[in-house]
Structure formats: structure tokens, C-alpha cells
Amino acid sequence: MKHLLGIEPLDRDxxxxxxxxxxxxxxxxxxxxxxxxxxxxxxxxxxxLEPSTRTRVSFxxxxxxxxxxxxxxxxxxxSLSKAETLNDMAQNLAAMNADVLVVxxxxxxxxxxxxxxxxxxxxxxxxxxxxxPTQALLDAFxxxxxxxxxxxxxxxxxxxxxHSRVARSAIHIFTKLGAEVxxxxxxxxxxxxxxxxGVKPCSSIEEALDGAHVICMLRIQxxxxxxxxxxxxxxxxxxxxxxxxLLRLARPEAIVLHPGPINRGVEIGSDVAxxxxxxxxxxxxxxxxxxxxxxxxxxxxxx
Amino acid sequence: xxxxxxxxxxxxxxxxxxxxxxxxATGRVVLDGAGIQRAVARISHEILxxxxxxxxxxxxxxxxxGVPISEMIGGRVREISGAPVLxxxxxxxxxxxxxxxxxxxxxxxxxxxxxxxxxxxxxxxDDVVFTGRxxxxxxxxxxxxxxxxxxxxAALVDRGHRELPIQVDFVGKNIPTSRAESVVFxxxxxxxxxxxLQ
Numbered sequence: 001m002k003h004l005l006g007i008e009p010l011d012r013d014x015x016x017x018x019x020x021x022x023x024x025x026x027x028x029x030x031x032x033x034x035x036x037x038x039x040x041x042x043x044x045x046x047x048x049l050e051p052s053t054r055t056r057v058s059f060x061x062x063x064x065x066x067x068x069x070x071x072x073x074x075x076x077x078x079s080l081s082k083a084e085t086l087n088d089m090a091q092n093l094a095a096m097n098a099d100v101l102v103v104x105x106x107x108x109x110x111x112x113x114x115x116x117x118x119x120x121x122x123x124x125x126x127x128x129x130x131x132x133p134t135q136a137l138l139d140a141f142x143x144x145x146x147x148x149x150x151x152x153x154x155x156x157x158x159x160x161x162x163h164s165r166v167a168r169s170a171i172h173i174f175t176k177l178g179a180e181v182x183x184x185x186x187x188x189x190x191x192x193x194x195x196x197x198g199v200k201p202c203s204s205i206e207e208a209l210d211g212a213h214v215i216c217m218l219r220i221q222x223x224x225x226x227x228x229x230x231x232x233x234x235x236x237x238x239x240x241x242x243x244x245x246l247l248r249l250a251r252p253e254a255i256v257l258h259p260g261p262i263n264r265g266v267e268i269g270s271d272v273a274x275x276x277x278x279x280x281x282x283x284x285x286x287x288x289x290x291x292x293x294x295x296x297x298x299x300x301x302x303x
Numbered sequence: 304x305x306x307x308x309x310x311x312x313x314x315x316x317x318x319x320x321x322x323x324x325x326x327x328a329t330g331r332v333v334l335d336g337a338g339i340q341r342a343v344a345r346i347s348h349e350i351l352x353x354x355x356x357x358x359x360x361x362x363x364x365x366x367x368x369g370v371p372i373s374e375m376i377g378g379r380v381r382e383i384s385g386a387p388v389l390x391x392x393x394x395x396x397x398x399x400x401x402x403x404x405x406x407x408x409x410x411x412x413x414x415x416x417x418x419x420x421x422x423x424x425x426x427x428x429d430d431v432v433f434t435g436r437x438x439x440x441x442x443x444x445x446x447x448x449x450x451x452x453x454x455x456x457a458a459l460v461d462r463g464h465r466e467l468p469i470q471v472d473f474v475g476k477n478i479p480t481s482r483a484e485s486v487v488f489x490x491x492x493x494x495x496x497x498x499x500l501q
Contacts, residue, residue: 017410020410021408024412024414027415036397037443038398296397300407300408
């Protein structure tokens, strides 16, 4: 593994290795002294060209717990044509002898493009509607932690499937690890041909949740979508919002995941978000461990 | 390079399990199951003799070969003294000098240190002590869990060739080796453990 551009190019063993390393990393975050020396003297650059708080902070903490230096770069103030600027910016950052480049961009394919142009490992921290691989890894890690295994489990992904990089990466990771993946959402948010990824499209949230072990709720991007793809937030909430009544359709041991930040009362009710089956805060904790594992594994394989 | 050679040979310095020789490969058994039991018993007595109060001792195995041995020693110490003894395990991959360099990363195991080492005498347990680099890394790791009263080292086999000023306080067997050989602690065909010189 030279870069982490998505879950799609990974095989089962590579995913398993990251999850196993993350298990060791999780223990480091529970210590009083939360730092190991393994990336001492290395530099991790977080190039976040789309606003993000938790993913950026998570990568920054991950780098620091491994003793790397973390430098954050955001897009504010940049006015040149994007492709040019990005390419030049990335090459300049790499020329300062950075060791890893973490990239978040609103356009799909930007991390892959930069990976071809810089000589250092690139981590995709979310690119447009393409992939968000570390989110999927932390989802899988959380499922393994809570339920012990992923193979044969039923995973329901609910919400805006078509515009979600979280959904796409989750579909790849759970199908690769042998789970049955179901998806549900408003017809305008269900991409055409999604069955080809090996998932089962459901016509209602009830159908998707029936007997599920894992429920992944997606964030509705109100700011982006209001009015266009569904009539109103209230109607979306009534039809696709997860509440305790719907949760009863899933297995008694079922867990609820959400990539955050949550829209309380829209895709998920407070009765569920704060209830026992919710693993939303565990996901945040596990996200640091998974990102530590990715940074550690990627920095080993340079020529 | 010298450091590359030592990383590739000798079971104590090989962090990834994949570098362990094939268990079917030929080799001379230098310690069999009974020999290991005798060594464990003697080491356990020596640990108690040196440290006195068992409640101030923590037995900490180094992943992966040191962990089963630390469990045997912990069991023996408990048997002899009749008092409970603290047991932990350390994965030192993230503290190693030869992993901090470049090359394929070994996947670390989870460290289990369910206690602070403040005021304790920590006995680090490994299967084979060779260059001393693993023990060096383990001392750094222990100190991240507090300030111990002292750190001691127990090993089933000391094969010499130290590259750092590290001593073994409790040794099962001294085995003279050449650098090209490797000493492997492994499960034996009979469901026990054995140490083999290859």
C-alpha cells in the first residue's frame, strides 16, 4: 500500500492489516502519556481544501500521537485556478520534505491526481462524492469492536446514497469483508446501477432495517440539497429519519453509526443518537486509532 | 549493513512474525519442554529472592515470544509466594530503532499494561536476548507507563552479541552462537514449547 486513495483498490488482507494495527493504536490513546516515538522527525501535512473540523483534528491528533509533526493547510485566500494551484501547492509542500500528504477536497479524484505528482504517500481524507476511506475503516473497526466480526452481518446504509462518499466507501469495505449490504433512501438519492457494487437497494427504510446488525445513517447535507431532491426536511425526517420505533426492526444487539456531524431530528432522533445502540462517539475515538494505523503503515514503504 | 543483518536474523530482534523460520525447518533442540519448565522455575525463584515482596513486582512479557514465558513465570511466582502478581505485555514495535527507519511496517500487537508501574520492580521477559535492541525499546515503553522502582530482564536464552549495554538479570540458558545462526522459541509438535538453534 503506497497511498490510501480509497477502499475500492484495497484487498481484504490490506484492510485487515489496517484494522489490526488500529487495535494496537487504540490502546495508546488510553494511556496517560498518549505518544509513541515511531514517526519521530516525520512531517504530516493536512491539506484541507474543504471545511472540516473533526476529520482534520483527528488526523492531526493521530500524527502527534505517533510523534510526527502535523502542519495544517486550508484553502482560504486562494484565488488561482484550482487545478494549477493545487498541483503547485502540493509539489511545493512535498519539496519541503514532508513525509505524508493528507488531502480533503470537494472534487472527486484530486487525491489520486496529486498522488501521481508528488513522491510521498497521499491519504484521501474525503474527495467529493467519491470516497472517504478512513471513515469506512473506522466504521468497520467499530463494528468489529462491538459485534466481534463483520462477515455475514447485515449492514443497512440509509440516506443520500448518491451524493455520499461515506456511503460509497462503506459499501466497498463491508462488501469486501463479507457483510450483506442494504441501502435505502429517497428515490432521487439512490444512484442508478448501484446493485453492481453488490448491494441490495431497498424501497423503504423498514425493509433495509429488518433484521440488520448495523445501521449506518448518513448526514443529510441540508445546505447543499434543500428543495432540490426532497420536498422538505420535515418530510425527509418522517420517512427516513431513524427513531426508536424503527430501531426495533433491527436485531436486539444492533448498533447505530453516523459519520457526524449529526442533524438531530433530521436523519437521526435524539432518542437514538444518545441511546445505548449508538456508537457515534466510539467512532470518533476509533477514528484517531485508524488514522494512526494508516499513517504508520504508509510511512514504511518508501523506496 | 550490520543493523539490517541483525534485523533479519535472530528471533529476538525480528519484530514481524513473518521473518521467523519455518517451524518444519531442521534445527537442533537446545531446550525442550521440560528444560523450559526447569528454567522457568529457577528464574521464578531468583526473581522472588532478589525482590522480596511479590506485590511490588510486575512481570511484563515482550510480544510475541516473551508473552507465553511471562505467563509461565507469573504462574510460578504466584505458586511459590502464594500472592497475586501483576502481569502485563508490551509490544515494542512502535519504540524500535530499526522500525523507525524505512521498510515494510510490521503490524503491532496490542499492549496490555492494566496498571501504573510507579514504584514497581518491572521484570521484562523475552524469549531470546541478542543485540539488546528489543530490551532497549521495551525500557522506553515501560517508562511511558510511569516511573518504576527498577527494571530487570529475564530471558529463556541469552545468545550474546550485544550491541548495547544491556544485561540479563535472570537467564534460563546461555547459548554461544554465531551471528549467522538463529535461535527460535516456538510451539513444539507435542503441544509444548521448545527452543531450537538453526
